[in-house]
Amino acid sequence: MPKLNILLVDNDPDRSAVVRQALQEVGYHVIANLGDDVNLSKNVFSLQPDIIIIDMDAPGRDTLEQMREIQRGQAKPIILFSAPDDQHFMQEAIRAGVSAYMLEGLNQSQIMPVIEVAMARFREFQTLQKELEDTRSKLAERKVIEKAKGIIMTRKGLDEESAYQMMRKMAMSQNKRLVDLSQAIVSLEDLLG
Amino acid sequence: MQSNTNAVPEKTDLNIGYIPLTDCAPLAIAKEKGFFSAEGLTVKLSRESSWANIRDKVSAGVFDAGHMLAPMPIAAALNLDGLHTPMLTALSLSLGGNAITVSKKLYEKLAEFGQDLSRPLASVSALKQLLAQHQAEKRPPLTLAHVFPFSCHNYLMRYWLASAGIDPDKDVRLVVIPPPLMVNALAAGQIDGFCVGEPWNTQAIANGIGVAVSTGVDIWQGCPEKVLGVTQAWAQHYPNTHQALLRALLNGAVWLENMQNRAEASAILTGHGYVPVEPALLKTFECGEFQFCGTGPVVPVPDFCVFYRHAATFPWVSHADWLIGQMQRWGQIPAGHAVGAVSAQVYRPDLYRQAAHDLGLPYPLADRKTEGSHAQRWWAETESEPISMGGDCFFDQIMPA
Numbered sequence: 001m002p003k004l005n006i007l008l009v010d011n012d013p014d015r016s017a018v019v020r021q022a023l024q025e026v027g028y029h030v031i032a033n034l035g036d037d038v039n040l041s042k043n044v045f046s047l048q049p050d051i052i053i054i055d056m057d058a059p060g061r062d063t064l065e066q067m068r069e070i071q072r073g074q075a076k077p078i079i080l081f082s083a084p085d086d087q088h089f090m091q092e093a094i095r096a097g098v099s100a101y102m103l104e105g106l107n108q109s110q111i112m113p114v115i116e117v118a119m120a121r122f123r124e125f126q127t128l129q130k131e132l133e134d135t136r137s138k139l140a141e142r143k144v145i146e147k148a149k150g151i152i153m154t155r156k157g158l159d160e161e162s163a164y165q166m167m168r169k170m171a172m173s174q175n176k177r178l179v180d181l182s183q184a185i186v187s188l189e190d191l192l193g
Numbered sequence: 194m195q196s197n198t199n200a201v202p203e204k205t206d207l208n209i210g211y212i213p214l215t216d217c218a219p220l221a222i223a224k225e226k227g228f229f230s231a232e233g234l235t236v237k238l239s240r241e242s243s244w245a246n247i248r249d250k251v252s253a254g255v256f257d258a259g260h261m262l263a264p265m266p267i268a269a270a271l272n273l274d275g276l277h278t279p280m281l282t283a284l285s286l287s288l289g290g291n292a293i294t295v296s297k298k299l300y301e302k303l304a305e306f307g308q309d310l311s312r313p314l315a316s317v318s319a320l321k322q323l324l325a326q327h328q329a330e331k332r333p334p335l336t337l338a339h340v341f342p343f344s345c346h347n348y349l350m351r352y353w354l355a356s357a358g359i360d361p362d363k364d365v366r367l368v369v370i371p372p373p374l375m376v377n378a379l380a381a382g383q384i385d386g387f388c389v390g391e392p393w394n395t396q397a398i399a400n401g402i403g404v405a406v407s408t409g410v411d412i413w414q415g416c417p418e419k420v421l422g423v424t425q426a427w428a429q430h431y432p433n434t435h436q437a438l439l440r441a442l443l444n445g446a447v448w449l450e451n452m453q454n455r456a457e458a459s460a461i462l463t464g465h466g467y468v469p470v471e472p473a474l475l476k477t478f479e480c481g482e483f484q485f486c487g488t489g490p491v492v493p494v495p496d497f498c499v500f501y502r503h504a505a506t507f508p509w510v511s512h513a514d515w516l517i518g519q520m521q522r523w524g525q526i527p528a529g530h531a532v533g534a535v536s537a538q539v540y541r542p543d544l545y546r547q548a549a550h551d552l553g554l555p556y557p558l559a560d561r562k563t564e565g566s567h568a569q570r571w572w573a574e575t576e577s578e579p580i581s582m583g584g585d586c587f588f589d590q591i592m593p594a
Contacts, residue, residue: 038383041368059371061245066342066369090253099249 004106006114007049008033009040009058012125019053019121026117036060041067051111052101053118056094064101096122141179148182151189198440198551200433204257207236207438210247211260213468214372215391215478216287216419216498218458220260221467223445231444232437240466243371244341251422252278257431258438260286261422264343264516270425270539271517271532273343273525281428282420283544284439285512286446288505288583290418290498291346291409292394292483293353295386296379299335300404300486311485313353313588316406321357324364338370338378338387346388348519349412356589361523379403390418391498392474398487399474405485407588410496414567414584415503417512428544439548443506447554450501455479496583503583504557504573506545511561513540555580565590 006028010016013035020030031047034040037060044052044067054061089112093099096119102111145167152163171181211217220238223229229236239256241247247259248269259265266280293316295303303310307319324335339346351361361367370378370387376397378384387393388409397403409416421442428435448454459475462468468475477483483494499505513536520526542560549556555575562573568586572579 038374056246056249057242059242059374061243062341062371063369065245066367090249091255094250094253094255099245 003029004050004110004114005029005031007031007044007047007052009037009052009054009060011035011055011058015122015125018125019118022117022121023114028114037063040064050103050106051114054099056097056099061099093119097126098122144179144186145182148185151185194547194550196551197433197436197547200436202233202434202437203431204434205234207234207257208239208255209236209258210239210241210250210256212244212247212372213240215462215468215475216290217260217467218449218462219286219442219445219500221462222449222458223441225461225465226445226448228441228444232441234437234441248274251280251424252276257427258421258423261420262341262344263417263420263512264345266420266422266539267513267516267535268343270535271526279425280422281425281539281541282422282508283541284421284442285417285506285508286419286421288415288418288499288503289410289496290390291349291388292405293350293386293388293407294394294397294403294405296403297401299385310406313407313412317353317357321359324359334364334366335385336366336368338368338375338384340372340389341369342525345409345416345418348516349409349416350388351523353407353412376400376402391477392468392470395474395477396470398484401487408483408494408497411588413587415496420508435544436548439545440552443548443552443554446501446506452481504580507557508540508542508545509562510536510540510542511564515564
């Protein structure tokens with residue numbers, strides 16, 4: 001079987017690096033890794049990929065739709081929408097954020113493993129990113145709470161533990177998250193000085 | 194006709210995808226003004242970046258319905274998109290709304306060949322003469338952009354070009370560019386002109402990058418534009434939900450039709466992130482006025498984009514017939530591919546009439562009208578008062594007396 005040439009289009013460079021590596025590890029040839037869709041049609045014409053893996057949300061997808069149009073009726077169509085007639089598979093791909101286009105004539109058994117690898121990486125990346133975001137926002141929350149605690153300690157002349165307990169009690173009685181209460185304290189302090 | 198208003202919707206939490214264009218207004222208004230919730234529906238509207246995305250998500254059931262280009266459900270029913278998921282529409286979301294805008298540079302060249310280039314006949318004949326000159330000088334073809342292979346933009350632009358004997362597949366290069374990227378592509382000189390919906394023409398014109406050479410409705414009066422698309426399977430599974438959705442959107446369209454509500458609608462569209470642009474760019478939508486050229490006069494264009502009057506929400510089967518004709522004309526439907534009764538399977542006036550009936554709104558009795566036969570205002574027959582209709586002529590045809 002000839003080696004399949006894959007074109008990756010993804011504006012997230014970290015994610016596309018991971019996907020590229022994963023595809024290369026299982027023996028596919030990633031011919032290019034495009035970060036934007038500005039010259040998408042030109043690039044597809046010059047690179048002649050067998051398969052294009054593209055971020056579901058890339059606006060350039062509509063450009064690809066037209067490219068399969070142009071090829072219709074000619075000897076060798078470049079790309080064709082690849083979603084196999086499998087609703088579940090398509091839903092999975094959509095949830096993972098992947099869409100793919102392929103050379104006409106490739107069969108499902110050739111394309112499926114490629115999309116599966118891409119899908120798995122996309123999903124993994126999403127999970128990682130979510131974890132990273134959670135950690136970041138927790139850190140940010142922590143900072144606000146610390147700052148608010150500092151303000152209460154100075155203003156009320158309390159020690160750290162008592163200031164913290166006071167804030168917790170207040171948050172509970174107002175049915176607020178501690179971080180929201182802390183944010184209010186910090187804002188008020190900025191305002192009143 | 195029995196009322197469907199007391200039927201319980203089978204599903205009440207819905208996801209609907211839309212593209213950030215002014216004509217997503219009926220969806221945005223139905224949500225923000227409470228027409229969905231009045232029907233017991235909780236609708237999440239999801240802003241998408243491509244028509245392909247909306248089509249795929251509706252096909253796969255991730256979305257219940259989509260803001261679609263009128264030809265999309267037809268392409269799906271004919272399996273031209275290869276997804277094997279036939280769709281239908283029972284509601285048109287808008288008529289018109291597009292314009293063809295060219296770069297300032299191209300406009301200046303066209304001006305050497307014609308006058309009043311805001312009219313399609315004058316602008317395309319100037320273009321034809323310029324292309325002949327370019328060909329003699331062996332210059333590369335001009336590049337014009339539209340938004341999707343199955344779009345009225347594509348067909349209107351091709352119709353306009355072909356009317357002057359310009360072959361859209363040979364004499365120019367047609368490309369697809371997502372609407373929000375259009376203006377940048379024109380500014381960067383990647384394209385020489387485009388056919389797109391609002392607010393993108395206005396943006397190019399306001400920035401002095403482009404000049405409009407025709408509106409969509411000047412090519413074909415009252416041309417279909419966006420529809421509410423669902424899969425045929427979805428419509429079968431959730432008939433009551435579908436009716437509730439149609440009623441909510443009809444109420445939204447009626448509300449939008451009142452020009453006094455447009456300033457509020459405009460604030461909703463730009464302020465709630467539906468169309469993330471400067472509010473000033475929604476002037477055409479807000480006031481029914483259009484400025485073809487940044488230095489030119491502001492002219493009234495009351496029918497530039499119509500949401501309710503002229504039976505704008507009615508899914509005319511004759512619209513589908515015309516669109517299928519264009520798909521055949523330009524080779525999207527291979528010769529010999531049976532089209533059969535597809536237009537009447539995809540465009541569903543029967544479902545529309547049920548919803549209109551339940552709201553006490555008038556609805557046309559005919560499924561089709563003879564497109565191109567009405568140059569002036571006319572009246573569509575209903576069970577009660579007739580509906581005042583706009584024209585439906587093409588710019589290059591000899592107007593009927």
